[in-house]
Amino acid sequence: MTSTPVAPAAPAPAPDPAAPARSRGHDLAGTGVLYRLALRRDRIALPVWVYIGTGMVASTAFSFRELYGDEAARRTFTAGIDGNGSLRALYGPVFDGSTIGGLTAWRMGVFGAVLAALMSTLLVVRHTRAEEEDGRLELVGAGAVGRRAPLTAALAAALTANAALAALVAAALIGAGQAAAGALAFALGLGATGLFFAALAAVTAQLAETARAANGLAGAAIGTAFVLRAVGDSGSGAGWVGWLSPLGWAEQVRAFGGDRWWVLLLPLAGAALLTALARALVARRDLGAGLLPQRPGPAAAAPALASAAALARRLQRGPLLGWTLAFAAAGAVFGGVAKGVVDLIGDNRQMADVLARLGGQRGVLDAYLSSIATMLGMTAAVYAVQAVLRMRAEEVSGRAEPVLAGAVSRLRWAAGHLLFPLLGTALPLAAAGLTAGLAEGLALGGGAGGGGTGGGAGGAVGRMLGATLVQLPAVWLTAAVALAAYGLLPRRAAAGWAGFGLFVLVSWLGPILRLPQAVLDLSPFSHLPHLPGGGLTAAPLFWITALTALTATAGLAALRRRDLG
Structure with a gap:
């Protein structure tokens, strides 16, 4: 029996000095x-x-x-x-x-x-x-x-x-x-x-x-x-x-x-x-x-997670808590600055003469607090848009599909998430109004410079709660626009941010640039009563809420009929 000759093993290739450079380049490929x-x-x-x-x-x-x-x-x-x-x-x-x-x-x-x-x-x-x-x-x-x-x-x-x-x-x-x-x-x-x-x-x-x-x-x-x-x-x-x-x-x-x-x-x-x-x-x-260790969850879900609304609540509660705490801190800061605004006016005789024609120190302080309330309302609209678009994140990640595969309709699933942009936005706004009113009342010890409405911290809290909560209809309309974008144009759901940006830019830049009233009317924030200090009129709040309902209905109807994914 003859043996077959075995070919000698090929020598190992010499190391390539350029390999590290190629590896570094591959990291950025x-x-x-x-x-x-x-x-x-x-x-x-x-x-x-x-x-x-x-x-x-x-x-x-x-x-x-x-x-x-x-x-x-x-x-x-x-x-x-x-x-x-x-x-x-x-x-x-x-x-x-x-x-x-x-x-x-x-x-x-x-x-x-x-x-x-x-x-x-x-x-x-x-x-x-x-x-x-x-x-x-x-x-x-x-x-x-x-x-x-x-x-x-x-x-x-x-x-x-x-x-x-x-x-x-x-x-x-x-x-x-x-x-x-x-x-x-x-x-x-x-x-x-x-x-x-x-x-x-x-x-x-x-x-x-x-x-x-x-x-x-x-x-x-x-x-x-x-x-x-x-x-x-x-x-x-x-x-x-x-x-x-x-x-x-x-x-x-x-x-x-x-x-x-x-x-x-x-x-x-x-x-x-x-x-x-x-x-x-x-x-x-x-x-x-x-790299940070994760705490393991329980082996079985709690009975409170037995519904689509409960799951939405579990997903949305963390951001809502964070926004509420941030609004409470912001309200305390802005309310505490009220005394600084009054002191600055009192130290400036020329400004005091001008502002006296605008309602005195109380009128100026109300104007300042009203602008703060509007800013808080626009910020709450950011949270509202985020909460609406969380549905899009659940959809594209595939987590919504198993939920909807059971006895859960799309409208029921959406309703659980929409509780947060519609009702949940009241919580951070109320927290900001509460802390702003307390800080203002404690800082001023009653009316501004003796020219206020009195009531101490309690009266200030009531005024600021009204000023922040009156922003809700505009916040709801902003959320409804995002919902319509998500329902009608799911792949362009980020267009909801464009609606928010339009509202903010019109409200901020419109009066300064003296834009036509027709342009200013595009922002719902332009129609809200100016509280505190102004009169509370129900008509604009009603019409903004009605427009919100129509816009949200259109978004939900589109969501019900389109394909997921």
Whole structure:
């Protein structure tokens, strides 16, 4: 028997020195495609965020130009702010009270930075952790897509959004006749803050296992940053605390008041470090898992979860609780500033003479509280749209299909979710009215400057509860528009945000730009009674509620007839 000769084994290939470079390149494979996909998916939401931020800054600048057209009036206005701790804690110090740009930077620096932070965190979590939670990232990752590509694409989309916000804000201020250097410094401060919190959201997306938890961690960081900055600006001698806050960094750029460009390095360096940390963490965890340990749930569901409405309540209760606590805190802050508003007027004889013709200090305070109530109503509309679009998230994730496969109709399933944008919105608004009224009553000890309506804290609570709850019809109509978009155009459900953006922009910019009344009437917030101080008329509330019912009915009818998915 002859043996068959065996060929010698081939020598092992020499290691390729270019392999590490190819591996690094493979980690980012598909980033460009995912970046374009992220911008396409957010082609409605991102412009709304950017336009709202730009509109807030532009409307503030135009308002100051209308109210304080000469430098003497502006300096008189800002003379009492430095010693007013409550206003400093809310808005920060005034670094330049002689220009419209300086006043705009004081009024919108902090809140513009908060808006950029919220926009950036929601965007990054949506395109990272939310994609993993819904299972779409697993399908995408099965192709030629690198491990770090989704994270890099989300951060690139956030960079684009913040760059657009900064460019439009700078253009708006320059268009208003302000110095280009100050406008650019202010705009870059907002954009750099947005980039910092985008990178922070990239880290929380690696830590948490759900998008809701990741957004919660990022939101808690934004709230902490606001508190630290408020402590540093309150004039309590702890100014160094403000430097611990990224929101304080945006303020310390001192746009129009010295333009300290080097401060921009702080948020940019922080964003770079957090991005490096997120990139390191994404490679050290399993797809779909978070680095923070998860508490296991019970083996069997509680009897309270035996219905579709109970399941919707379980899914929606966390966000509702978070919004309620945030509204309660915001109401306490805005109500506490009431004394600062009164003191600022009392220290300014020229302003007091002008405002006396508008109803005295009580009239001015009512006007301030009415504007706060309107702002809270518009913010509650954000929660309402989110609560409505939660149905779309349940549908595309496949979780709605098993529920509807049983003895649950679509209308019954939808009704469980719609309780929150329709009735649940009353809870955060009532919490804000309660805390704002208590803070106002305690701060003023009764009527404003002796010219109030009396009643102490109890009377103030009643006035503010009425002012916040009267916003509900407009909030409901905003939610109904989102429901109609979800029912009629499920793949374009984000168009619900376009309706919200239209209402907000018309309400804010319309009066300043002196738009025709027909345009102003497009926003339901323009029809609401101006409480406190104004008269309560039932007719606009009735018609807005009726329009809400018609719009919601159209959305539900479309949902009942269309295919799911």
